[in-house]
Amino acid sequence: MEPVQLAFFLVVLVFSVILHEYVHGWVAYLLGDPTAKDQGRLTLNPIPHIDPFMTVIVPIMLLILSGGRWALGGAKPVPVNPLNFRRPRKGMMIVGAAGPATNLALSGAFALVFRIARAAGVMEGGMAAGLVGAVMVNAILAFFNLIPVPPLDGSRIVAGILPRDAAMAYDQLGRFGLFIVLALVMFGGSRFIFGPAIAYTSWLLGIRLY
Secondary structure: OOHHHHHHHHHHHHHHHHHHHHHHHHHHHHOOOOHHHHOOOOOOOOHHHOOHHHHHHHHHHHHHHOOOOOOOOOOOOOOOOHHHOOOHHHHHHHHHHHHHHHHHHHHHHHHHHHHHHHHHOOOOHHHHHHHHHHHHHHHHHHHHHOOOOOOOHHHHHHHHHOOHHHHHHHHHHHHHHHHHHHHHHHHHHOHHHHHHHHHHHHHHHOOOOO
């Protein structure tokens, strides 16, 4: 990856994870929970959202380990208090779905720029690679966060569907969530993230990838 492409990729990644968390907080606020706003997290200023490990160290490590081919990261989770919602379980489902939906929408926006630039004949190699990467990273973020393992967003959707007692037991998996996700990725589960992400990116761009 060229230095300019790498810089663009990192900017897109950081912006995407921050917007993901911002929308969680914004939707929660619309549903009656001011926790994120009260704690200064309802902002697009990246500083309050930066987590030194997930936003900085993890993306750099993955870029190094992958030879500059890909990376993944995250921002500091936005605080949400479901007790402030009129219907807490439904509210958490909506808040959880809002994050991945944001990344899918960002993928669509970058894909639209790609298609317009290509149709106008102003697409060049570096620009094409950067836009494809922007679409792909948001697709990966969306599908990764939809993994139904607490505390990822997919678990909030599942917990809202389950009967109340089952949902409470299911949420207890959150204590081991990080280890479960790492194990899934290490033992081949990543294909369930990258496969759909590549297919979605190819569909949006109208080109065949890999």
